[in-house]
Amino acid sequence: MRKRLIVGNWKLHKTASEAVAFVYRLSALAQATDDVEVVLAPPFTALQAAAQAELPAFPFALGAQNLFWEDKGAFTGEVSAPMLKELGCRYVILGHSERRRIFGEQDEGINKKVQAALRHVLRPILCIGETLTEREAGQTDRIVTHQLLRGLEGVAGESLAAVAIAYEPVWAIGTGQAASADQATAVHRTLRKVLAERWNARDAEPVRILYGGSVTPENAGQFLAAPEIDGALVGGACLDPQSFATIITSARARQG
Ligand code: PGA
Numbered sequence: 001m002r003k004r005l006i007v008g009n010w011k012l013h014k015t016a017s018e019a020v021a022f023v024y025r026l027s028a029l030a031q032a033t034d035d036v037e038v039v040l041a042p043p044f045t046a047l048q049a050a051a052q053a054e055l056p057a058f059p060f061a062l063g064a065q066n067l068f069w070e071d072k073g074a075f076t077g078e079v080s081a082p083m084l085k086e087l088g089c090r091y092v093i094l095g096h097s098e099r100r101r102i103f104g105e106q107d108e109g110i111n112k113k114v115q116a117a118l119r120h121v122l123r124p125i126l127c128i129g130e131t132l133t134e135r136e137a138g139q140t141d142r143i144v145t146h147q148l149l150r151g152l153e154g155v156a157g158e159s160l161a162a163v164a165i166a167y168e169p170v171w172a173i174g175t176g177q178a179a180s181a182d183q184a185t186a187v188h189r190t191l192r193k194v195l196a197e198r199w200n201a202r203d204a205e206p207v208r209i210l211y212g213g214s215v216t217p218e219n220a221g222q223f224l225a226a227p228e229i230d231g232a233l234v235g236g237a238c239l240d241p242q243s244f245a246t247i248i249t250s251a252r253a254r255q256g
Pocket of ligand 1: 009168172173174175176212213214215233234235236237
């Protein structure tokens with residue numbers, strides 16, 4: 001049984017002091033349980049403050065929103081896996097569609113980042129997803145399969161358990177137009193099948209496949225009720241402690 005994973009991707013929101021206030025508020029509203037793992041992914045500048053604000057009553061894992069694949073060197077403006085590790089990060093979001101679209105990231109570089117994360121025992125959350133044009137052209141499976149296999153190229157089967165995949169249709173991110181649970185389920189099935197074929201069913205089994213794209217307190221339960229959907233990557237709705245706490249509760253409510 002895969003432990004459900006709820007990730008809050010703060011994107012470019014909240015200063016360090018706002019992060020502290022958020023963590024205290026969330027800790028008061030959300031309940032920690034053994035069957036759901038919560039990851040907070042603030043901007044780099046708020047990682048340490050968020051970690052220090054953690055209370056025993058509400059443990060969470062810290063995630064970064066990106067990293068650079070080299071450990072150190074002349075790479076102005078970049079942050080490396082060892083730097084994130086030392087701050088207490090356990091996860092890192094990689095290949096988010098905003099990084100692909102706005103910052104020109106491509107599969108090859110994303111793959112180097114996945115490898116760097118694994119090398120330093122950071123768990124990559126690899127984001128993949130099709131555009132609306134690609135979906136309408138019937139290309140969804142082809143696109144997500146390609147992104148999945150390129151993103152994970154060279155990853156050994158025994159390392160797969162550390163990887164989470166976030167299926168985020170580009171057309172659903174920040175638009176208020178979430179995929180339906182059926183649409184997400186169909187893609188998640190494809191992804192797990194591809195993992196099992198490329199590696200093997202045993203290594204593919206522990207990989208958590210999350211849905212992301214306009215997840216809200218209202219629709220989270222529909223996604224999290226599906227056995228194929230192991231959690232959610234939440235953007236807009238994770239910024240409000242009450243909304244995020246409600247989404248965490250939806251993950252707990254799933255039986256089985
Ligand atoms: P959204 O963002 O929930 O605001 O659609 C999700 C994401 O980009 O990870």
